[in-house]
Structures are given as C-alpha cells and as structure tokens.
Amino acid sequence: MTDHRLTALQLHDLELMVAGSLEPVATLPSEPGGMALQVPSADGPVMLLDRESTPVARVDVVATQADDDAWWVAGPVTLLRPLAAFDFARLRPGASQPLSEPATMLIGDTAPLPRGDAPLIVVDTGDARALARAVTRAERAGHPVRVMPEPSAAARAGDGRADVLARLASLAFGVSVELSVSEQSVGDGIVVLLTGLSGSGKSTIAKELAQRLRVESDQHVTLLDGDEVRAVLSTGLGFSHDDRMMNVRRIGWVAALVAEHGGIAISAPIAPYEAMRAEMRERVAKVGRFVLVHVATPLEVCEARDRKGLYAKARAGLIKEFTGISDPYEQPTDADVVITEDLSPAQAADRIIRAMAPRHDLEYQI
Numbered sequence: 001m002t003d004h005r006l007t008a009l010q011l012h013d014l015e016l017m018v019a020g021s022l023e024p025v026a027t028l029p030s031e032p033g034g035m036a037l038q039v040p041s042a043d044g045p046v047m048l049l050d051r052e053s054t055p056v057a058r059v060d061v062v063a064t065q066a067d068d069d070a071w072w073v074a075g076p077v078t079l080l081r082p083l084a085a086f087d088f089a090r091l092r093p094g095a096s097q098p099l100s101e102p103a104t105m106l107i108g109d110t111a112p113l114p115r116g117d118a119p120l121i122v123v124d125t126g127d128a129r130a131l132a133r134a135v136t137r138a139e140r141a142g143h144p145v146r147v148m149p150e151p152s153a154a155a156r157a158g159d160g161r162a163d164v165l166a167r168l169a170s171l172a173f174g175v176s177v178e179l180s181v182s183e184q185s186v187g188d189g190i191v192v193l194l195t196g197l198s199g200s201g202k203s204t205i206a207k208e209l210a211q212r213l214r215v216e217s218d219q220h221v222t223l224l225d226g227d228e229v230r231a232v233l234s235t236g237l238g239f240s241h242d243d244r245m246m247n248v249r250r251i252g253w254v255a256a257l258v259a260e261h262g263g264i265a266i267s268a269p270i271a272p273y274e275a276m277r278a279e280m281r282e283r284v285a286k287v288g289r290f291v292l293v294h295v296a297t298p299l300e301v302c303e304a305r306d307r308k309g310l311y312a313k314a315r316a317g318l319i320k321e322f323t324g325i326s327d328p329y330e331q332p333t334d335a336d337v338v339i340t341e342d343l344s345p346a347q348a349a350d351r352i353i354r355a356m357a358p359r360h361d362l363e364y365q366i
C-alpha cells in the first residue's frame with residue numbers, strides 16, 4: 001500500500017467524483033480528464049490522504065506508467081469517509097440548488113462582473129483568500145454565486161483550462177456557461193494621489209478608500225500614510241518649496257514602484273504645487289494608471305476644523321510657509337475626481353473607486 005497526500009486540486013477531483021461530475025476513476029496523464037496520480041511506487045493500492053493526512057479514499061491500481069523514478073497510477077477510486085467540508089460548501093457542486101441560466105464563469109482575479117443579477121460561477125483554485133474575496137465581491141454585487149472547484153485536469157490542460165472548467169461547471173451545475181476572462185498584467189497598477197489643504201479630509205478619505213479596496217479589489221493595496229512618510233521616507237525634510245518637491249517626488253517614486261508590480265498605492269500629501277503633481281503623473285503613467293483626487297474642502301472649512309491648531313499658529317505667524325496661509329496651494333485643473341465637503345468619506349471613496357475603474361465600472365460594485 002502506498003500513501004499519497006492529495007494536492008488541493010486533487011481534493012477537488014475527489015469532491016467532483018462524489019458530486020457525480022467526474023468519473024470515479026484515477027487516470028494516467030496521457031488520458032484526458034480525471035485525477036492523475038504520481039506516486040513513488042506502483043505496488044498495490046494507493047491510499048489517498050487529505051490535507052490533515054487523514055485517509056479519505058483508495059485507488060485500486062489497474063494501470064501504471066513509468067516516469068523517471070516515479071509512477072503514474074490509474075484505477076477506480078473508492079471513498080472511505082466523507083471529505084472534510086470545503087469553504088463555501090453551500091455553493092459547491094452537490095449542494096444542489098438550481099441555478100438559472102446562462103451562468104457566467106469568472107476566470108482570473110480581475111475578470112469583469114456581468115451586468116444585472118446573472119448567476120456567477122467562481123473558480124476555487126485552492127487559494128482560500130482569493131476565493132473568499134471573489135465570492136464576497138460577486139455576492140455584494142447581487143449575483144447568485146456558485147463555486148467551481150478546479151480539478152487537476154484543468155490545471156494540466158494549459159491553454160484549454162478555461163474550456164475544461166466551463167465544461168465541468170456546466171455538468172456540475174446543470175446550466176450553460178459563458179466565460180469572463182482576465183489575466184492581471186503589470187499595467188493594472190494604480191496610483192491614487194489625494195491632494196488638498198491640511199485638514200481637508202485627505203487622510204480620512206484615503207483610509208476609507210484603502211479599507212474598501214482591500215475587500216473589493218484583487219490587487220494589493222498600499223496606503224502611504226502621511227505621518228509615516230514624513231517620519232521615515234522624508235525624515236529631515238521641512239516645508240520649503242524644495243523640501244516639499246523632494247517629499248512628493250519620493251512618494252511618487254515609491255507609489256510608482258507599487259503600481260509597477262500590479263498593486264494599488266494610495267497617497268495623501270498636500271502636494272500643493274502643479275509641477276510636483278505633473279511629475280508624479282508622468283512617472284506613474286509609464287507603469288500604470290494615475291488618478292488625481294482633489295479634496296477641495298475650502299480653506300475656511302479646513303481652518304474652522306483646525307484639529308491640530310496649526311492654522312491658528314500659522315495665522316499668529318508661529319508657523320512659516322503654511323499652505324493656504326503663507327504658502328500657495330495651486331488648485332489642480334486636471335483632477336480626475338473632485339471631492340467637495342458635502343460628501344461623506346464613504347461617498348468620496350465611492351467616487352474615487354468609480355474613477356479607478358473606467359474600463360469596466362462594474363468591476364468594483366458600489
């Protein structure tokens with residue numbers, strides 16, 4: 001007897017066999033479909049162990065194929081005990097809720113959601129976090145959702161993967177299946193720059209935005225916190241024209257790096273000068289998208305808020321070169337989004353998210 005610890009996808013194979021969507025037979029890799037098992041020896045039956053090393057099924061080997069110093073084995077699979085529950089069990093094959101058709105299957109982390117409330121099929125690739133995010137995103141958008149466990153055969157199918165998944169999903173859920181495909185590329189990175197006076201609400205909105213995107217987007221989100229930037233990245237810099245230019249240049253450099261690697265960077269410096277914002281836009285445009293958000297709370301409102309007492313000090317001449325009082329704030333004329341003070345931070349985040357997804361604005365449901 002040989003033990004074989006199943007991979008996440010091979011566990012899906014068993015799940016589909018139990019649900020009746022896959023033949024209950026292990027196959028050789030040269031045969032289409034089924035579970036292909038490579039084991040160190042081909043003597044006798046193979047015991048299949050789950051992720052906790054519990055024996056869950058047995059393969060009675062009827063065919064073998066040598067491969068370097070291992071063997072591929074094939075034969076009927078017998079389930080020995082119920083499989084441990086999979087994530088979102090209620091949505092998986094075998095849970096037998098009828099689905100209206102046609103259903104759309106999302107392939108890839110950023111596949112656009114269809115309009116309306118058409119049923120969606122999310123693929124479980126074995127990444128629990130990605131699955132949770134995809135299901136949450138689709139359910140929040142009001143779609144009935146089912147989860148299709150990716151079988152090992154789909155992963156082996158190369159370019160044919162999407163077709164294998166669609167065919168099996170159609171079988172598993174009894175509906176015709178359309179595909180919505182996306183593959184994330186480097187150019188998907190985004191930099192959001194929130195600019196505005198001190199106290200305008202940049203940090204509050206930036207935090208709200210980061211929180212929302214961490215749930216709704218499949219991209220990694222980096223919040224370049226203002227205080228942290230000044231304390232670490234720009235330590236030693238003050239508020240002279242040149243120091244501010246350098247501060248925002250550094251923020252732009254880090255943010256562009258995040259975008260270059262496919263992430264979302266959110267930054268919220270005052271960024272008072274047109275030239276520094278243009279420089280950041282130009283730098284980011286080479287690697288991803290740049291979204292300029294003007295938090296346009298008027299000076300009187302910011303000054304009335306004066307949370308840190310800085311405006312009072314600036315008025316009293318105790319702080320020199322204070323933006324809006326004794327240093328200029330050059331109003332942006334090229335903002336992608338303008339946030340007025342009548343919007344709540346949540347409404348402001350909504351607007352920004354819409355502006356971030358111009359190509360398929362239903363990708364982020366608001």
Ligand SMILES: Nc1ncnc2c1ncn2[C@@H]1O[C@H](COP(=O)(O)OS(=O)(=O)O)[C@@H](OP(=O)(O)O)[C@H]1O
Pocket residue numbers: 197198199203226230239243244245247248268269270271272308310319320321322323327
């Ligand atoms: N002279 C002067 N002018 C403007 N702001 C001042 C100044 N001195 C200190 N502070 C505090 O520093 C925060 C602004 O830093 P930033 O890095 O965002 O500014 S800049 O983009 O480099 O212009 C800003 O914080 P926020 O209120 O969060 O905007 C101020 O609290």
Ligand SMILES: Nc1ncnc2c1ncn2[C@@H]1O[C@H](COP(=O)(O)OP(=O)(O)O)[C@@H](O)[C@H]1O
Pocket residue numbers: 196197198199200201202203204205268305307341342343344345
């Ligand atoms: N609609 C609003 N949007 C954002 N902040 C608001 C709003 N209304 C009131 N505030 C308050 O204004 C202050 C803005 O501070 P902050 O977000 O730190 O601004 P900034 O980062 O631009 O200096 C916070 O105390 C926040 O609670």
